[in-house]
Amino acid sequence: xxxxxxxxxxxxxxxxxxxxxxxxxxxxxxxxxxxxxxxxxxxxxxxxxxxxxxxxxxxxxxxxxxxxxxxxxxxxxxxxxxxxxxxxxxxxxxxxxxxxxxxxxxxxxxxxxxxxxxxxxxxxxxxxxxxxxxxxxxxxxxxxxxxxxxxxxxxxxxxxxxxxxxxxxxxxxxxxxxxxxxxxxxxxxxxxxxxxxxxxxxxxxxxxxxxxxxxxxxxxxxxxxxxxxxxxxxxxxxxxxxxxxxxxxxxxxxxxxxxxxxxxxxxxxxxxxxxxxxxxxxxxxxxxxxxxxxxxxxxxxxxxxxxxxxxxxxxxxxxxxxxxxxxxxxxxxxxxxxxxxxxxxxxxxxxxxxxxxxxxxxxxxxxxxxxxxxxxxxxxxxxxxxxxxxxxxxxxxxxxxxxxxxxxxxxxxxxxxxxxxxxxxxxxxxxxxxxxxxxxxxxxxxxxxxxxxxxxxxxxxxxxxxxxxxxxxxxxxxxxxxxxxxx
Ligand code: ADP
Ligand code: MG
Numbered sequence: 001x002x003x004x005x006x007x008x009x010x011x012x013x014x015x016x017x018x019x020x021x022x023x024x025x026x027x028x029x030x031x032x033x034x035x036x037x038x039x040x041x042x043x044x045x046x047x048x049x050x051x052x053x054x055x056x057x058x059x060x061x062x063x064x065x066x067x068x069x070x071x072x073x074x075x076x077x078x079x080x081x082x083x084x085x086x087x088x089x090x091x092x093x094x095x096x097x098x099x100x101x102x103x104x105x106x107x108x109x110x111x112x113x114x115x116x117x118x119x120x121x122x123x124x125x126x127x128x129x130x131x132x133x134x135x136x137x138x139x140x141x142x143x144x145x146x147x148x149x150x151x152x153x154x155x156x157x158x159x160x161x162x163x164x165x166x167x168x169x170x171x172x173x174x175x176x177x178x179x180x181x182x183x184x185x186x187x188x189x190x191x192x193x194x195x196x197x198x199x200x201x202x203x204x205x206x207x208x209x210x211x212x213x214x215x216x217x218x219x220x221x222x223x224x225x226x227x228x229x230x231x232x233x234x235x236x237x238x239x240x241x242x243x244x245x246x247x248x249x250x251x252x253x254x255x256x257x258x259x260x261x262x263x264x265x266x267x268x269x270x271x272x273x274x275x276x277x278x279x280x281x282x283x284x285x286x287x288x289x290x291x292x293x294x295x296x297x298x299x300x301x302x303x304x305x306x307x308x309x310x311x312x313x314x315x316x317x318x319x320x321x322x323x324x325x326x327x328x329x330x331x332x333x334x335x336x337x338x339x340x341x342x343x344x345x346x347x348x349x350x351x352x353x354x355x356x357x358x359x360x361x362x363x364x365x366x367x368x369x370x371x372x373x374x375x376x377x378x379x380x381x382x383x384x385x386x387x388x389x390x391x392x393x394x395x396x397x398x399x400x401x402x403x404x405x406x407x408x409x410x411x412x413x414x415x416x417x418x419x420x421x422x423x424x425x426x427x428x429x430x431x432x433x434x435x436x437x438x439x440x441x442x443x444x445x446x447x448x449x450x451x452x453x454x455x456x457x458x459x460x461x462x463x464x465x466x467x468x469x470x471x472x473x474x475x476x477x478x479x480x481x482x483x484x485x486x487x
Contacts, residue, residue: 006174007215010246016215017242019178019208020170020222021234023185024163025195026139026203027070033138033162034061034104041201045144045155053160055099060288067162070194071111071136072294073302074164077188077309078131080115082299086135088289091281097141097154105165107283110135111292117168117188118311119180120329129181130169139163164195170209170219175235182206182231183333187310191335199229206234208262210241212249220245221255225262225269237262241269313338321350330358336372337362343379348386356382360400364407376410377403385413398422398470426473428480431464434472435480438463449485457481 007014032039035052052059075082087109090102112134119127139161144153166185172178186204189195197204206228211220223245225237245255260269285291308316310332317328317338331337331354345353361382365375385403388394394402394417402416417423425431438460439446449456464477 011250015212015246018170018211019172021168022207023166024205025189027067027162027164028195029066032160033064033067035160039161043157049156053156071164073192074194075112075134076303077192078115081113083111083113084294086111086292088286089283090286091283097143103138104286105137106135117184119184121180124325129171132167132169134164134166137163137165175238178238179231179235182234187333191307191309205229208234208237210238212242212245221257223258223260225260228262236267237269240267323354327354340372340379344383348383349390352386356386360403377406381412388413394422394424424473425468425471431472431476431480434464434467435484439484
């Protein structure tokens with residue numbers, strides 16, 4: 001193995017962090033996995049509960065076909081094997097928010113098998129992370145402990161909601177890799193329309209498995225941090241947990257396999273319960289549900305319906321538009337960004353278009369906490385600005401001023417340039433005149449420059465641009481100034 005920048009230093013040398021993620025993604029459907037009740041978010045407590053979801057005796061689950069289509073689509077998006085036969089099993093445990101006394105899930109035979117997610121790292125490299133499986137399961141309800149001084153309540157709206165559990169291989173080695181994995185997975189399900197990916201509403205949440213080892217050693221014992229609900233929290237949880245484990249081991253202790261909670265207030269994790277093993281759940285095939293068969297024709301039809309996915313778009317942006325991997329991967333993180341960018345790039349320099357979308361527009365939107373869909377500058381308008389830079393009507397520096405006004409007023413670039421007289425001066429005579437003036441006014445600096453103080457060139461350029469009101473074409477200023485100073 002080559003030097004690994006991800007290694008953590010400890011008292012006893014270097015440690016490697018090993019991470020595997022289980023992501024629960026709520027399938028974007030109108031109704032639940034086995035009942036016709038609504039699966040929408042935010043209704044009044046218990047307004048969306050059918051007898052099936054309430055676990056009434058004798059109720060029979062009926063599979064929602066839409067959930068199967070979306071699970072298969074997601075599997076295809078993860079480059080995964082789709083299993084023609086899968087089996088729903090009962091995972092038995094008691095919890096007040098689980099009225100059935102078991103969760104219907106898939107265990108030995110999931111609907112989707114091995115797949116791969118390509119992640120994009122901040123240093124401009126990519127890495128392939130294995131997906132072990134994707135299976136369908138029901139969500140549980142929610143206990144409410146903060147509504148009454150002496151009583152707890154239960155809200156079963158979530159009970160029976162359709163979840164896809166996507167389990168990764170223990171292939172990640174740093175908080176950055178885990179963050180990139182969640183970001184890419186979220187982009188994929190959003191492009192496919194199989195999950196809305198809204199982590200703050202809980203429709204995507206993450207169980208983070210962390211262990212540490214000496215490089216090359218066997219996998220260490222893992223701890224699982226439950227229900228982490230943002231990319232930043234996933235990364236913080238890994239940072240804290242890996243250091244905690246290293247300290248325990250270096251202090252002569254042992255890691256016990258356990259389930260931990262992440263405390264968002266102070267960025268720490270704490271023990272919740274010791275971890276069950278699979279045999280504690282007494283899994284067995286649900287006798288109310290036949291094995292699920294998905295035929296190749298069904299899978300093929302879904303494959304044909306797939307949109308262009310994030311990685312395909314990323315590679316196309318690099319080849320078709322010559323973008324860097326970094327720029328392309330920031331754009332594809334959200335489908336809206338790619339649509340916006342492609343509209344700006346239409347008929348304009350694509351690299352310049354990407355620059356303006358990524359650094360100026362997204363930055364400006366972030367400052368005022370607006371989404372791209374609410375941008376006061378429309379793509380055609382930003383395209384107009386890019387066009388004015390490309391054809392030398394305005395300099396990049398003036399363009400920033402123009403952009404600020406576009407952003408504040410929604411006006412077109414050309415109108416602002418016209419009204420404020422910002423057109424770049426490309427008239428040789430006019431530039432020549434200013435250059436001569438500035439050179440004539442600074443005889444000592446000219447002498448110093450000629451005596452070898454090259455840095456002064458920048459001083460002259462600055463003075464000249466300033467006198468032109470920022471409008472002189474910088475390239476022409478350079479050329480003319482150089483000649484003049486050599487005279
Ligand atoms: P469980 O439901 O018991 O947590 P799963 O098989 O659903 O088991 O998920 C296990 C997760 O833990 C997977 O994402 C896997 O990659 C990860 N994992 C397994 N062993 C380790 C380890 N030693 N260190 C870190 N992650 C691990
Ligand atoms: Mg788990």
